[in-house]
Amino acid sequence: MIDSLNRASDWTTVSAVVAGIGVAGFACADALAQLGARVVLVDANDTPALRERAEILDVIGVEVKLGFTADLPECDILVVSPGLPPSSAIIGQALARGVPVWGELELAWRLRPVESPAPWLVITGTNGKTTTTLMLESMLRAAGLRTCSAGNIGMSLVGVVMHDDLDVIAVEVGAPQLPFVTTMSPLASCCLNIADDHIDHFGSLEDYIAAKARIYERTQIAAVYNAEDERTRTMVEEADVIEGCRAIGFTLGAPGLSMLGIVENILVDRAFVPDRAATAQELATIDDINPPAPHNVANALAAAALARAFGVNPAAIRDGLRAFIPAAHRIASVATVEGVSFIDDSKATNAHAALTSLKAFPSVVWIAGGMAKGQDFDDLVLEVGERLRGVVLLGVDRAMIAGSLG
The missing domain is CATH 3.90.190.20 (Mur ligase, C-terminal domain)
Structure with missing residues (x-):
């Protein structure tokens, strides 16, 4: 029964433990309680700010245990916040008992509306995730679509799928969100780059890369990789995607077939055009990108690839880049x-x-x-x-x- 749970299921017989009372954990507990599940939220910390959050959850029937250091309470599922390392004791206890472990992404995917859910365009990578996600959101808005950016970017994805009526969602995904995803099937996915990071969280670079690679699993239309980062190409080659999904590259050089790239300071598309063997579609110029630093041009190409996978027209790519305002503290x-x-x-x-x-x-x-x-x-x-x-x-x-x- 647990494996098939979705938005339309009867959750009143489900007992869930949520680990972590941050933005993601709070939203997960709130959503599960709304659906009628019995929810216990645990967090090892105990501060005045957390107690305020706990009081809000208590009103809707969530039992909150702050300063929690005991064993995992009896439950049907454990929903973990991204700040919890995969090696943490509570996760180990769940796995040892055969209790399914979900992350926020997994719960959000299951809680999408049953009828016509908004497709997900998902982005990960060591660097550039937030910029690329916001560029993508700007392109989607320029195309007249109802959209938002969510996930690792600050807005809870669970909250978005529970309450917002959208055409498509731009989803930023950090590596700590990926280990416990089993059913998410994005329309298009992208890993921008790989470098040493979160080694303290995962224990090794190999485990960090393996977590990032999960972004491509079950992708439907386009698995987007960085042609200048061989590890992202390998991830796509080894991913278990939906039949018919295409590998789409982006490069700061001239693009080959099924790629986006740069020709004479123009961003061009040789992936989503009818005759990609002989033609390319102009999308924008480097001057349309703010700021036009090389790594930011790469971010724009990745965002454009994801937008084009959803069918966004070239003019909206250009207009979205021109309207884009960089997030604070980024070059x-x-x-x-x-x-x-x-x-x-x-x-x-x-x-x-x-x-x-x-x-x-x-x-x-x-x-x-x-x-x-x-x-x-x-x-x-x-x-x-x-x-x-x-x-x-x-x-x-x-x-x-x-x-x-x-």
Whole structure:
């Protein structure tokens, strides 16, 4: 019975434990309670802010246990928040008992409306996810579609599918959301790139890559990969997709068949055109992209590929890019003082993101720091060392970065 649960099922006989009272966990508990399930929410933390959330859930019948360190309560399903590592004790206990473990994505997919649910266009990758998702949303809106961006981007996907009437959803997916997805079947999917990140969460780079690869499972129309990142191509080649799904590449060079790319500063499509062997469709120019740094052009191509998979016309791709406003702290211009540009790219929280940002400028004073999250910075320094005119180091792992600088 549990395996077949969906929005129309009778949930009144279902006992669910939700682990985590963050944005995702709160929305999951709320939705399950609305459907009539018996819900217990557990969280190891206990703060005044969490108690306020707990009081709201208590009103709708959710039993909340903060400061929770005991064994998994008896239940039919365990729904886990993305912040919970796959190696956590409560997940291990569920698996040992044969209790199904779902993430927010899995629950959201099952809770879509039974009649005419909005298709999902899903995006993951080490870097560029939020920018690409927001670019995609802008393109879909320019095409006149009812849409929103949700998932890892801040708006709960469960809340969206429960309450919003949409034509299509742009879904940002972080790696921690992917281990416990078993039925999600997106219309189109994309992994933008792969680099060392979340090693502390997954335990190894191999496990992190394996989690990212799950984005392509059961994709229906287009599995989009980065032609400059061989690991994303391999993911598509090895994915168990729906019959008829096509592999679509994007590249900063001239595109081959079934690819999007750049020709003389023009974004062109050789994937979603009738005669792709002999023709290409102009979509936009690099000047339409804000900012036009190489990694952001790659983000625009990926977003365009997903939009085109849904049938968005070329004019809407261009108009969406022109209307796009970058999210805060992503290679954003702060000011120019006496000829020196000050750039805020503080969302570059791993070495790969920092590298792509630094490569966008010929001469840089780099302000860096924070937590290394299991990464090293040797390769970054080797690649951009000649661009660095100075480095200011902050944060708990500044000594590690200093060691890479020599």
